[in-house]
Amino acid sequence: MIIIQYDREGLEYDSYAMITSFFPNVETKQMLLTDASEALPADAIRISFDPETRAGSVFFAKGETLPKEAQYYFEKEAGITEQELKHAWKIFFYDTMSEYSGKTLPWGALTGVRPTKLIMSVAKEMAQGDILSAEEEQEAVVKRMIADYRVSREKASLGYRIAILEDSILEPFRYDAKRGEGYSVYIGIPFCPSRCLYCSFLAYAIGSFQKKVADYLACVEEELKACTQIMAGKRLDTVYIGGGTPTALSAEELQVLLDAVEKYLPMEQVQEYTVEAGRPDSITADKLRVMKAHQVSRISVNPQTFKQETLDLIGRRHTVEELKEAFALARAEGFDNINMDLILGLPGETLADVEHTYEEVVKLQPDSLTVHSLAIKRASKMRDWVQEHGQISGMDYERAMEAGQAAAAQMEMQPYYLYRQKNMAGSLENTGFAREGKYGLYNIAIMEEIQSIYAIGAGTVSKKVYTDGSGRIERCDTHKDLSLYLSDIEAMIERKRKLFGN
Numbered sequence: 001m002i003i004i005q006y007d008r009e010g011l012e013y014d015s016y017a018m019i020t021s022f023f024p025n026v027e028t029k030q031m032l033l034t035d036a037s038e039a040l041p042a043d044a045i046r047i048s049f050d051p052e053t054r055a056g057s058v059f060f061a062k063g064e065t066l067p068k069e070a071q072y073y074f075e076k077e078a079g080i081t082e083q084e085l086k087h088a089w090k091i092f093f094y095d096t097m098s099e100y101s102g103k104t105l106p107w108g109a110l111t112g113v114r115p116t117k118l119i120m121s122v123a124k125e126m127a128q129g130d131i132l133s134a135e136e137e138q139e140a141v142v143k144r145m146i147a148d149y150r151v152s153r154e155k156a157s158l159g160y161r162i163a164i165l166e167d168s169i170l171e172p173f174r175y176d177a178k179r180g181e182g183y184s185v186y187i188g189i190p191f192c193p194s195r196c197l198y199c200s201f202l203a204y205a206i207g208s209f210q211k212k213v214a215d216y217l218a219c220v221e222e223e224l225k226a227c228t229q230i231m232a233g234k235r236l237d238t239v240y241i242g243g244g245t246p247t248a249l250s251a252e253e254l255q256v257l258l259d260a261v262e263k264y265l266p267m268e269q270v271q272e273y274t275v276e277a278g279r280p281d282s283i284t285a286d287k288l289r290v291m292k293a294h295q296v297s298r299i300s301v302n303p304q305t306f307k308q309e310t311l312d313l314i315g316r317r318h319t320v321e322e323l324k325e326a327f328a329l330a331r332a333e334g335f336d337n338i339n340m341d342l343i344l345g346l347p348g349e350t351l352a353d354v355e356h357t358y359e360e361v362v363k364l365q366p367d368s369l370t371v372h373s374l375a376i377k378r379a380s381k382m383r384d385w386v387q388e389h390g391q392i393s394g395m396d397y398e399r400a401m402e403a404g405q406a407a408a409a410q411m412e413m414q415p416y417y418l419y420r421q422k423n424m425a426g427s428l429e430n431t432g433f434a435r436e437g438k439y440g441l442y443n444i445a446i447m448e449e450i451q452s453i454y455a456i457g458a459g460t461v462s463k464k465v466y467t468d469g470s471g472r473i474e475r476c477d478t479h480k481d482l483s484l485y486l487s488d489i490e491a492m493i494e495r496k497r498k499l500f501g502n
């Protein structure tokens with residue numbers, strides 16, 4: 001176990017994220033140090049930061065896990081901002097841990113979830129200086145990401161390519177005085193056929209919560225009615241129904257939901273209408289027909305893996321054959337924009353298992369593919385599973401991700417969006433690949449934070465993105481608890497009225 005002790009609050013998030021990336025299989029605990037004279041436990045890393053002298057130190061105690069004693073110290077010039085100081089700390093801490101462990105991380109000292117947003121801002125900064133060709137600009141941005149953030153050349157280049165593509169895809173969504181202000185609507189349906197081992201989303205097993213479904217849909221309808229009024233005068237660009245699994249609803253319930261969407265939302269200019277079908281065990285021909293009749297343009301059918309033992313272990317309750325049938329059914333019903341989600345690093349999976357999954361995906365030819373690196377979330381059952389069984393997979397994640405890039409290229413897809421999460425396997429990223437014209441527009445819009453998201457349903461977060469160039473963003477959430485959400489629906493709507501100011 002690694003115990004991290006701090007004598008200053010505010011460093012813990014980045015330091016903890018980095019330590020768990022360098023030592024993914026070692027249990028790590030954080031404590032605030034109240035008495036600096038206290039002896040350092042055998043397996044502790046003590047992080048100390050003195051705001052007066054602007055000096056930071058890392059002490060490694062002797063112990064089995066960390067058999068080396070070292071002390072590092074640095075001093076920064078006075079007068080730098082708090083943000084610069086934090087950045088200096090991150091780089092110092094990354095270099096220290098890298099030297100100590102003999103490892104580097106693919107995304108270096110970056111701990112945020114939106115590397116492409118940062119890369120784009122670096123590219124825009126570069127564009128204000130000398131006039132550079134596209135190649136020169138790419139090289140300058142890549143060099144800056146390596147020098148200032150310790151990102152690997154490969155990830156910096158990938159991030160740059162994606163940032164540039166995203167920028168062009170999102171052009172019509174940006175605020176512009178002529179076109180007006182656009183926004184997207186997210187609707188959360190917090191029900192699923194069963195709960196997956198790795199799930200940290202709001203997902204009530206529909207079998208046990210069936211009695212609440214009608215009330216829930218009535219509340220969603222109330223929210224839709226209010227949304228149209230609150231967002232009046234703005235342009236609705238995309239609608240995304242996720243969860244949970246929206247297709248956990250029956251065909252009749254789905255019809256009620258999609259009728260309400262159509263009745264209340266201004267759908268005329270919507271460029272993408274997604275329903276996450278997700279679980280193959282929830283997809284039926286009649287539900288697909290309901291979606292098609294309501295002009296749903298994009299769905300997902302998510303395998304996660306094509307290895308049956310893993311599907312059984314993670315609680316997906318469907319077979320590989322059923323998955324293929326659900327995909328074929330969606331094609332037969334006319335869906336020409338189908339996404340597939342995969343997860344790298346599921347329990348017991350080897351590189352050969354992942355390669356087999358890619359082969360099967362290539363045979364099916366979806367229109368887009370999202371490759372996730374497994375992230376172990378506190379709210380998931382996976383956390384207990386890891387504590388009980390130890391290390392999940394000794395797979396070479398970088399090779400698994402490279403194989404994903406090769407499979408996507410074979411299907412003529414290119415990477416178009418990317419984000420990171422805490423505690424990701426291999427300290428990698430989630431990457432979306434798509435054929436031209438089949439990009440998940442809502443996904444990029446939410447990731448790059450270029451427009452407001454009006455979120456409807458329990459456990460959802462609305463986001464107001466200011467269009468005054470300040471980069472200001474404000475949020476409001478709704479109750480996660482289903483009963484509380486149902487009984488407090490007026491207050492949930494009022495929160496949004498206050499946020500969006502209408």
Ligand code: SF4
Nearest residue numbers: 192195196199203244
């Ligand atoms: S299908 Fe998705 S939302 Fe539902 S339990 Fe599994 S991971 Fe969670």
